[in-house]
Structures are given as structure tokens and as C-alpha cells.
Amino acid sequence: MRGRRIVRQAQYRCISGRCQCALFLFVLFAPLAVLHYTGFFASDSENSRESRSSSAGHNAGPRPNTKADIANITRMEEFNTDLLVYNRVPKCGSIWMTRLLYILGAGDRNEYHVESPYEPGEKPFLTGDEEKKVIDHLKEVPKPGVYIRHQYFIDFAEHKQKRPLYINVIRDPVEKFRSFYYFIRNGNLEGDGGDVPMSESKRLMNINDCVSRREKECTEPKWQMVPYFCGQDPRCRQRNSWAVTKAKENIEKYYAAVGLTEELPASLSLFETLMPRFFHGAIDVKKEGEERIKNDTYTLNKAALTPETVDFFKTKTSIALEYDLYNFVKARFETQKSKYQIS
Template sequence: IPFNSPTAVQMAQEHVDRDYAVLDGLTPRRLNNTAKAEMDRLFFPRCAKVGSEALMEFMQHLQDINHFRIDVNGVDRRTSRTLNAMRQEEMAAYIYNMDEGSVYIEHTNWIDFNAYNLPKPIFINMVRDPVERMISWYYYIRNSYRNAIFYRKNPLAPIKPTAWFKKSFNDCVRSGDQECQYIPLTVKDAVPNFKRQSIFFCGHEPDCLPFNSPLAVQIAKRRVETEFAVVGTWEETNITLAVLEHYIPRYFARATMIYKIYQDSIINRNRNNRKPHVDADVRAMVRRNFTHEYDFYYFCKQRLYMQYIALKRTELERYSHL
């Protein structure tokens, strides 16, 4: 179609009209799942290596201001990829029996409370670039401080060889080491590494286990769309804080103001400042096996942006009527 022809102009106008129609439909009320919660509890089934400890620390600063309490009993439990129905029901019942205005945080997956005849809480979570998560995990488990604590608690555990500690992520990927092979649709992992970000949203069903599975990712997307009040990211700190503050004020009122006071300590929480450089070709090699995981990651960020845009549109409309 020739540029600037009547047909091209008409098509462009149709695209603009459609985009405006989408924006007109963006309202905080339509995009806020907080109202769907059936009890005053906040459940944070936190993903690994997304900065969840930073959010935990930040919430500790907010709890006295907003009159809620964080339950830390789940933080130190042994992590399982999935829970059977009995353990899911036990966790759901535990959260149900907590006091109103309580926050439960644990490395686990989304749970269907209604399946156990229990009211559902407010769900939140965080996401991060999938390859960055893997690089972070790789060097996190090699952290000397972490390993000193581990071997103090487990003195009989076999000690890893020096070569394992010194091996770079670049060399691990290029050499085809099992630890750095991320094979799509695999269920059993040669080395545990939390590569499935989507599983924390998908749930505990067998369909959620295959890595980089399009089905698992579609289920996870549906959970985010219908169950989670906010899924944020530290990659967009200001947007995440604004959305949390306005969509879940019961727990995050004044979040943007309070964050500025404690920003430095929160940013450095569990952060590895000695993480070596990872070459671009290595990142590209790994990224090719995370296609659907990236689809999920971008979906979560798009939803976060939509929630933020809806919020700002409402503010602008309110100011225009003053």
C-alpha cells in the first residue's frame, strides 16, 4: 500500500482509534484484583532471585505504619517445586487462621484456596528478566558467605571442589555443563536452579512442571490476570511502588514516600556486587531456551504498565475537573 494513500491513512486511523479504545477501557477498577480477595490476608508466594527479600525488608518498614504483621514461619522452610494437595491445604488453612491484616511469605507456588473451601487472600509477586535470574542464581549459590552458613548447619555435607566455585557462568554455558543446560520441556532437573519463573504463578499441577512450556506459561498468565493484585519488578521500581500503593493501600499506603527513606539498604539486600561479567553471546545462547518464559515475563510487565497507565489517567482526569 503506497505511503500516504487514502487506504494507508484509513488503516493508520483505525489503528489509532483501536489504541484509544483500549486506553479508554483502562481503569484501576477493571485492573484491580484486590477486590476479589475474600479475606484480609496478603499471600506473597515469592519467586526465587527476583528481589523478593528486598520487598520483604521494605514491608517490614511498612508494617507498623499500616498496621499489619508479617509471618516469617514460612521463610525458612525447605523449598519444594510443587506441593501435594494435603500440603497445599495445610498452607491455605494456616493462612486462613492467621489474624486479619497478616502477610504470609514463602518460596512456593500459587494455591487455589477455593478448592479447599477457603476464602482466597490478596496475591502479589515479583518478576525479573529470566536470564538475569539464572545468572544471579548461579553466582548466589557460589557466594562464600552463603556457603559458610550452609556448611556450619550441615557439617557432614560434601564440600564442592574449588573448580566449581571458580567456574564462570560463561565457561559453564560454553562447556555444556549440566548445571547450565536449560532444556525446554524437561521436567526432571539435573541440577536444581529455579529456572521456571512461571511455575510460581501456574501452581502445583503436573502441567506446570515442564520447563519453558507454552501451556504452563498460558496457565500462569491466566493466574496473573485473574488472581494476582499486583506483579511488580524492581526493574521498574517507581512504577511498582505506585501500583502497589494505589491498588493495595491496606498494606502499601505511603509506600513511595517510605521507600525513599530506606532505599539504600533495600537495594543492597541480598545483592551480589561481585557478579562477574557475562558475555553477550552467552546471554543470547541461554535466552534462546527461555522463549516462553520471556513471553510470560513481558506479559507481567505489560500488565504492570497498564495498571500504572490506568492510575495516571484517572489522576489526570481528576485534575482536569478541578
């Protein structure tokens, strides 16, 4: 609009006999008007404000919002940036992350609502009606808000709702399976886990023996990582490349970021850079209480893996497909780190 107004002013001045001066002003200011009209300067100033806000202390003025250029999410108007969904993958540091978000959401920090519901026997895959029930509930929760659950990806747009911002954290697939294998047998220091019914001989079997004896538990390891990103389609629960491809597509389109357990400090820095509304001060909290939380949730009696066991998992089982997804996430993570200068 501003560019067109300048053109009309130039035409008017020509009629008034001062054409030369008007044209000079048009040539001088029209390019600036176009840049302003397209949002170039607005974007720059917004990014500058974001940079200043995210580097400030806890009490330095208003809390920042959400970065406008998250990953490849370019149509931010399609997203509900007041709602963050962490559909946490098991055995990837998700208890630690959940506690972190509760701390960060407290009134003396970022002041947002956090929900982390759990029902005994709940399943991560949902029927269409169950999806709708979750979405209807999330429409009513206070905003800004964070919803945390062991739950496969839900596409809110299929229910004619704005998509929330999604995040997750994953880890090396073999290490994830090792943690899961011993968690269901031995639990952790807090007393969680270790309650899956099984014979005593099976409970005492280490993971290397499980592989060497070709026990089904280890030849067909639990299919977890891929479905959490692939979604609710029944095909996502099948061990195949289609599910991996769909998971990659959803990550690229709908996930602000997916962090790595092996790079937790950098992951938190990325989350804080992209979503300061939810993660402002995350690194400070990590420094204050990381070891206590990590020790409490550490899985007990995890035996080391032999090279033969690692090779078997990587080449002879569906964990090979999980590595395809893991390497994709890792490459995307490195790209985002480079873009935002995170070491």
C-alpha cells in the same frame, strides 16, 4: 428499589388527579435513581475517597482499604481483601520486599500482621494435604495480614475458601539466572547463600565458561519463574508452553499486580495505589532505606555476560519460555501504570 418506589409514587399521583406533575417528576428523577441503584455514584465516590486517602500523609485520618477495581478482578466478593499473599520468586528482590512489608506493617504505620515462615529444605510445591495445612493456618492468622513465602501459587477456591489478594515481583530472566548462578557460589554481603556443595573448580567457573562448555547447569537452567504463577499442578514443573499459558491465566485472574525489579519505584507506586491498606507509605520507606537493604543483599562477584551468553540463554534454553511470561507481565504492568497514571 428507589426507581420502583418513584414509579409507584407517580401512579398514585395520577389517580389523585395530578398526573401531569407526577409524570414530570418521574421523567426528571428516574434516571438519577437508576444510576444510584446500579452503584454508579457509589463507585465514583469510593474512587474519589480512595484517591484522597492514598495521597494523604501517614497521619491523615483513617487508613484506606483496598481499591475496588484491582486489575481484572471484578468479582471482589470472591476475594479475601484482608489477606495479601506474596509468593515470592527467588532472586527478584524478594528479601528487600519482605523487609519493606514488615516495616509497613508496624504499628506506627499501617498496622497489620506479617508472616514470612522458612523451614530448612522446604520446597515450593505442595501436596494437597500440605496446601490444606497452609490454608487452615491462614484462616487463623490475625487480619489484615500478609503471608510471604517461596511457594507456588495455591488456588484457595479449590479448597472452598475465598482467594486472597496475590502479588509478586519478577525480573529479566537472564539477569535472574545470573544472580542465582553466583548466589549459590558466592552468597551475598549478609552471608546468605554460597553453601551449595560443589567442587572448587565448579565454584570458580564463571557463567560464560559454563555456557561455552555446555554444562548442564547452564543448558538446563533452573525452572523457577513460571511455576510460581502456574501453581501446584505437576505439569507446572515441566518446561513447556502449557505451564506458561496457565501462569498467564492465573496472573490475569488472581494477581492484583506483578511488579518488576527493574522498575521498583513504579511497582511500589502501583501496589500503593491498588492496595493502600498494605502499601501506604511504601515510597517513603524506599527513599529512607533502599540503599542499605540493597547493598546488604547484593550477590557477590557477579561476572558480566557476553552477548553470546545472553543470546544462548534467550534462544537455546527454557529461559525463552520465561521471557514469554516476563513480556506478558511487563505489558500488563505498563497497562496498569497507564490506567493509574504512574510514571
